[in-house]
Amino acid sequence: MRRAEILSQQQMRQAELDAQQALREAELAAQHEQIKLESEKKLELVQDHLRMQSENTDSPAAQMKRYGDALSGALGCMPTEPTD
Secondary structure, eight states, X not given: OHHHHHHHHHHHHXXXXXXXXXXXXXXXXXXXXXXXXXXXXXXHHHHHHHHHHHHHHHSXXXXXXXXXXXXXXXXXOOOSSTTO
């Protein structure tokens, strides 16, 4: 009788350990999925940022500003008096 109780307790303990292990595995899978979703979201944000940056640098207004900035440093100032 005592031996049967011990075996029963061991089986219950093993079932509890199996349930805990299954729970840990489920939690790890959920964490892995969450990390995967976060990394995909970050990648999407970076791609959007790069796309917008590319669109801004290719626009005619951005090119004019860039050329104007380059010329402003290359050209000297005009004198204020006409005789100079």
